[in-house]
Amino acid sequence: MSNRFKPVRIKGPSQGYCQICCKFGALTYDHVPPQGATRLTSVEIRTLSQSFGGATAKPAYSQNGMKFRTICSHCNNVKLGANHDPHLIGLCDELTTYLRAVVHGNLFVGDKRKFIVKPQRIAKAVVGHLLAGCVPESHDVEPISAPVPDTLRDYFMNENAPLPKNVEIYYWLYPSNIQKILNYFVFADIRHKDFISASVLKFFPLSFMLLWDKPQSVTVPHQLLLPRKDIGIDEMEVLEVDFQIIPPTNWPEAPSDNGYVLFNDSVTAVAQEKNKRIR
Ligand SMILES: [Zn+2]
Incomplete structure (x- = not known):
């Protein structure tokens, strides 16, 4: 049966293979x-x-946000929860607080805003959640070994590993309450010859897009999370959020006139507050 008619499998069994470390438990x-x-x-x-x-x-x-029973307690609570998530959450909180102050205080938002962060930890958090959001057909089968997931798992599991050479992560302001996790899709523009392989994690106030082997012909009009891929795990860096260049909230997964997209529906999930229509 087509996935079009199957609900997203958020529950899963209480035991199975962890989608990050691949251990059974x-x-x-x-x-x-x-x-x-x-x-x-x-x-x-x-x-x-x-x-x-x-x-x-x-x-x-789900009564408490988008969630997937896909990873072990160590990957979830120690590696993600204790080591990396606080840095992703800290950036989101700071940015949200700033945006609220702008809206409530009727202030001029400016072109950009700088935040001091640990980008390597934020990148590992993004990669961990992308892997966790990749719900398998069966939890009893070891996660598939393939170049992209293997590389992402190694990067996540090894705290000191730099972002792999053929991976780039971009980010931009995401002014929407619709949450998306879209793994392993390809998009392109009919006017260009190259495809772009991407995974996307979106939730207010930021969107992250991980590209794999980005063709040289493709220019992404957004900022890189790790311009220096081997920055230390606890090295601080200035991260700029651009308030001027904001793509449509459904970019790049909803193609425009000249675009097209290929995706495996079973590794995508879109969450929206109950009783509100998806736009
Ligand atoms: Zn694990």
Whole structure:
């Protein structure tokens, strides 16, 4: 049966293979986005194609945000929860506080705002949640070994590993409450010859896009999270958030007139507060 008619499998069994470290054992719920980065609300979760509309399956429901039972307690609570998530959450909190002050104080937002962060930890958090959000067909089978997931797992598991040479992570302001985790899709513009392989993690106030083997012909009009891929795990860096260049909230997964996109629906999830229509 087409995934178009299957709800997103958020629950999963209590035991299985961890999607990050690939060990068999008890599975725990990973919240995407991480707990603390966003208010946990009652959400409907659809695949990407279901979110585009039409007569499809009922959505999956969660009372406390988008979550997937896919990873072990160590990857979830120690590596993600204690080591990396606090840095991603800290950036999101600081940016949200700033945006609220701008809105409530009727202030001029300016072109850009700088934040001091530990970008290597933020990148590892993003990669960890992308891996956790990749729900397998069966939790009883060892996660597939393939160049992209293997590289991302190694990068996540080894705290001192630099961002791999053929991986880039971009970020931009994401002014939407729709949360998305879209793994391993390809998009392109019919006017150009090259495809772009991407995974995307989006939740207010930021969107992260991980590119794999970006063709030289492709220019991404957003900032790199790790311009220096081997920056130390606890090295601080200035991260600029641009308030002028903001793509449509459904870019790049919803193609424009000259674009097209290829994706595996079963590794996509789109969460929206219950009873609000997806736009
Ligand atoms: Zn694990």
